[in-house]
Amino acid sequence: MSSTATTTSTAPPGDQQRRPGLVLFMVCVAIFMLMLDATVVSAALADIRKDFDASADGLQWVIDAYSIPLAGVLLTFATLGDRFGRRRMFIIGMAGFTASSLALAFANTIVVLDILRAAQGFAAAMLFATALPLLSVAYPEKAARAKAIGIYGAVMALATVAGPVVGGALVTQFGWRSIFTINVPIGIGIMVLAWLKMPESASSPERRADLLGSVLLTGGLVAGVFALTRSNALGWTSGTVIGLLVAAVILLIAFLAWQVKAKHPLFDLGMAKKPGFSGTAIVSVAHMATLMAASNYIALFLIGTLGYSPLQMGLRLLPISLGAMIAAPLTAIFARRVPLALSLPVTMALVTVGMYLMGNFGHDSEWTHFVPGMLIGGLGLGAITAVTQAASLTFASQENAGMASATFGTLRQIGMAMGIAGLGAMFSRVAEDKTETGLAAIPGVDAVPSDLKEQFIEGIGSGAGHQVVEGVPAQFADSVPALTQVADSASIDAMNALANLGAVIGAVAVVLAVITFAIDSRRSGKVNETTREPEPASV
Structure with missing residues (x-):
């Protein structure tokens, strides 16, 4: 401009x-x-x-x-x-x-x-x-x-x-x-x-x-952030994450290139x-x-x-x-x-x-x-x-x-x-990762349904800390102290x-x-x- x-x-x-x-x-x-x-x-x-x-x-x-x-x-x-x-x-x-x-x-x-x-x-x-x-x-x-x-x-x-x-x-x-x-x-x-x-x-x-510039910049940022947020669940080598990263790079390079040639950048x-x-x-x-x-x-x-x-x-x-x-x-x-x-x-x-x-x-x-x-x-x-x-x-x-x-x-x-x-x-x-390792060391954890374990792991990964223990079913009450220790250590x-x-x-x-x-x-x-x-x- x-x-x-x-x-x-x-x-x-x-x-x-x-x-x-x-x-x-x-x-x-x-x-x-x-x-x-x-x-x-x-x-x-x-x-x-x-x-x-x-x-x-x-x-x-x-x-x-x-x-x-x-x-x-x-x-x-x-x-x-x-x-x-x-x-x-x-x-x-x-x-x-x-x-x-x-x-x-x-x-x-x-x-x-x-x-x-x-x-x-x-x-x-x-x-x-x-x-x-x-x-x-x-x-x-x-x-x-x-x-x-x-x-x-x-x-x-x-x-x-x-x-x-x-x-x-x-x-x-x-x-x-x-x-x-x-x-x-x-x-x-x-x-x-x-x-x-x-x-x-x-x-x-x-x-x-410069509406095209805004679209390219916003699109690149959204793709890059999606890649980072999905990397945990899918892994850095997944096709989705790699595709998002590639898209982010292409869009941001296109944004810079457009700024050079745009009449109203x-x-x-x-x-x-x-x-x-x-x-x-x-x-x-x-x-x-x-x-x-x-x-x-x-x-x-x-x-x-x-x-x-x-x-x-x-x-x-x-x-x-x-x-x-x-x-x-x-x-x-x-x-x-x-x-x-x-x-x-x-x-x-x-x-x-x-x-x-x-x-x-x-x-x-x-x-x-x-x-x-x-x-x-x-x-x-x-x-x-x-x-x-x-x-x-x-x-x-x-x-x-x-x-x-x-x-x-x-x-x-x-x-x-x-x-x-x-x-x-x-x-x-x-x-x-630390939660998964900690759970494996607790005796009898194999008896816990896999969906409950996944929910526990994801809760700590989202920053819930030992608050996630509040959702543990009553039948696993004896394991609460050990689960709390795992949650705190991982956090x-x-x-x-x-x-x-x-x-x-x-x-x-x-x-x-x-x-x-x-x-x-x-x-x-x-x-x-x-x-x-x-x-x-x-x-």
Whole structure:
């Protein structure tokens, strides 16, 4: 997309800047809601599993069905917002988000729940796509804009990590459906306020949405996530999994090829040529694929294996929130003084250290084992959120602010979707293998019907922990202590494997970020050398 396209203002400039504080409030409430709904379900997964007898795959799609539409259509909605008006897109998105939230409260199967979560994700993409561009217009001065973005980043980080706490309180007091109904009155209020008070931003009628690009990107992500989620049940060598992986690769390559030749591409490849883009993109994906994705499985572990209620679980995840709340505003203040080449690898390293410290959970360990890792990882999470939000607007002109912010929003959601699927595949595989081995060592287990054993194994693989023992028939009551020990041991091993995998992914991301920033720095140096004005010859 050309950065030289003309824009036509649909509202007087003075009117656009008259209520910047109100615009910031509406944007922050919207972003809080949509980011909260990305993680709030972690507190409800255990109860959803019980109500719908859901498998690990079904539970993973409760999260991924929300993340994938965010990743697949975010850039399209950013372009549509630039073309038809960001205020209009914001209001439509809030209406869709509110309606889908209400429908989710009445879902009666896991399939219906997953489908409605996808609809909620589409609406959330409209809100996400317009958030930063609206702020960039409301705060045209750099200093004021930096402060607004700092507040926005802090709210975004807080919402992301506060989900388990808010969700835990709601689920404990009112049941899991309340995590969706709470969105309805808030959504209606913001929608009405935006209709009455939010000024319209500049529009570019000549812009066109890249629908084919959206289809190719979404299709590739869906195929890739399906491959990861089905790998446990079918095996990596199964024709279905291999076919899905091949389809994902072909679709994503086709997406990139189309972006090169499309007249109105979804993604402005010119941004990728700018120094710092590749490193920022790597960290944007990696921090979501590690700590943020892992927090959902930590939530299941705290409830299913350590026996905490949803509210107690949420309170025990507060160290992540505390670290993020400390780091995000401080980072926003100092971000302009520290180069991306230093700040992003260092903050990603904090997330990696946090993941590593959360591993090696012992059979006699308490929940406090996770505190150092959650606190350090939370510091990295908050800092990364603030830095990437501010950096995203430096890779494009103000006119292309929607595309720039949406690009990094897309990358984060890709990281979340792939992390949920990949870490979940590791957790389920280790948990099921360890459970099967543990069951074989229990005397008399041969007398247990095979369907009951499979149900037991699948329950632990879905993160139920020793809660799955509650469903053991009365005739096997004597085996409950042994079954509980098997369930706990398998879940602990799976949790440790997940943390270790997250640490490895984080370490690889740090190395790749350092390398890409170094390449960018060397390339920028060469460009500066070739474009430097010649010094006057000495006389």
